[in-house]
Amino acid sequence: MTGPGFPLETHSRFITLEGGEGAGKTTVLEALCEALRAQGLEVVRTREPGGTPLAEMIRSLLLDPAHEPPAPETELLLVFAARAQHVRETIAPALARGAWVISDRFTDSSYAYQGGGRGLDAAFIGELERRAVGLRPGLTLLLDIDVGQGRERARGRDQAPGGGGPDRIERERDEFFQRVRAAYRARAAAEPARFRVIDASQPAQAVADAAVTQLRAWQEREA
Template sequence: MSGLRSHPRFVSLEGGEGAGKTTVLRALREALEADGSEVVSTREPGGTPLAEMIRALLLDPAHEPAAAETELLLMFAARAQHVRETIAPALARGAWVISDRFTDSSYAYQGAGRGLDVAAIAELERRYVGIEPALTLLLDLDVGQGRERTRGRDLVPDRIEAERDDFFERVRAGYLERARQAPARFRVIDATRPADVVAADAVRALLAARQAA
């Protein structure tokens, strides 16, 4: 991760479809707010009005299919805006930032999933993002179980949710490889368990990291 600045109050949540990131994010926010901390909870792609418009372009199945390279560049366009307009200002004023997905998702989805060059992703990250979380919580579960959890959640799945299982298997493997490469930053949490147990584990990991910072 050469050239990236790690910020101690920046936390990201990662994982495949159905991993329960929304429940965990809520628990993390409540744990930090309990001692009076300001918490900005956000998401990717998205997090600013312009980035949310890019999200709609990326995920709406009514649009023409995006080439893998187009998808990657749009993700980073949204991320650059997200960092400069939401994440960096929040950290500068002393707030905590918890993001539902960050750059690791590009390594997993566009890198492992789409087969794009990881070196190109790293260069985009270095040039246009420049920051990484101090803690990344990876909610890991089997692709089949994730599919079962999301079945019927949306009447029309978005463009990425509609991908085949082999795509999501590659994504999961990509995430686990990222965690293996950066063990000091990642905490892999077994997301096959009940949501309250997973959330409690995530909160413990966050509080331990905050104490150690």
Template sequence: MTEAVVSHPHFVSLEGGEGAGKTSALAAIRDLLHARGHEVVVTREPGGTPLAERIRELLLAPSDGEKLAPETELLLMFASRAQHVREVIRPALRRGAFVVSDRFTDSSYAYQAAGRGLDEALVAELERRVVGIQPGLTLLLDLDVREGRARTAGRDLWPDRIESEQDDFFERVREGFRRRAAAEPQRFRVIDASQPPAEVAAAVTKALAQWLDAKPQ
């Protein structure tokens, strides 16, 4: 069993609420790392492996009448994450690649702890014992909830189970992310995602370049 969560210098995560523009930001991160000569593995959560993608389907499918309990949601998230870490993330890091993940454990602190009201200590215990690793850099795309929902309204004709939550849920999620960033300023870089996509991508690229340049060679 893992007793400590270790930060890895080749592991970058991207976090944020609905409509924050993670797709273009991920492309900007990948392009910069490639330009610097690194192998890059871009992945996502929940998901990232065939089995983890099947768990993703369970997590995001609209309810068929039986409501998913918050504890069930959390444990499914960590089941997917455990598989993801074992099969994708750790092997890539061992061979020296950079891993860029669209969401990681910070999302469980935001969505399941802050959003669903579960105990953060439970998330932390699962993080220690099941995951054991955290990104060296986390880029948080911060956006007003109403603006984010407006951006996704025309895009998501069939919103998934989590996207269908009410604004108050997403306000709690946003606050959860912001608390995480305030508590770990050495790891987080907060990006104003209310800007046009090109400016958000430029801000992400700048933050990543500064972090890379500051790392020991």
């Protein structure tokens, strides 16, 4: 429920990808963008934290393990500072001109990581969502994968040449990611009209195909 004077707008051309570590969001993101561009549509591909020069600087503060570890509340507020900038400078202008926007993570990640993982109050996160963001995706694809399998994939990616190693969040313990996954699944169960849960333990191409199928079904529904 939105607070007085702070409505949340849901936009049908705004699609988000969510999931834990190693879920394969990058591959799915590319497939979704290709599917939309093949229809002659403008697509803005973006990510969180990030999506603008200032938001990318905040991302570096949040994820670089060389920096001072932020308190949970500091982490949450920095994420929302980046998100507020992201919405105003990138997402909202793109939607206003008729483009589709696909974002690797959005506010659901705060409910999962800072809410489920860090134990911060969901009501506090919801208040920030209403006051600082004001926007919700029409469709959210949750790439769900067992924590152990996902982390093994992520380790392989980080150890590959040019992988760069794990960031500060990726260094958390399995118990943290179990709480993150549980929070994601709870949100998907509570909002079945917006969420589509995809089994991300499948081969990458199968996951991408399933995501594109969900996108096309969404387009038909919203046409």
